[in-house]
Amino acid sequence: MTDEPVKGPASYFPSIEEKYGRPITEWQAIVREHLPAKHMALVAMLKDKHGMGHGHAHAVVAHTLAEKG
Known part of the structure; x- marks a missing residue:
């Protein structure tokens, strides 16, 4: 660690x-x-359907998509 x-x-x-x-x-x-x-459609979905702020939604989407790599 x-x-x-x-x-x-x-x-x-x-x-x-x-x-x-x-x-x-x-x-x-x-x-x-x-x-x-x-990416931005996923950010918009988290914001619109789940009330997540833009920065938080972007962080979740970016990290998730990077894992798929």
């Missing part, structure tokens, strides 16, 4: 889980259910 702080989209995950009441794995599952939609 490393003591370096988490960077990138994952740095938002603790506040996303606290604010929206679901673990990141559930948010990622929601994103995956809407694939193969494009």
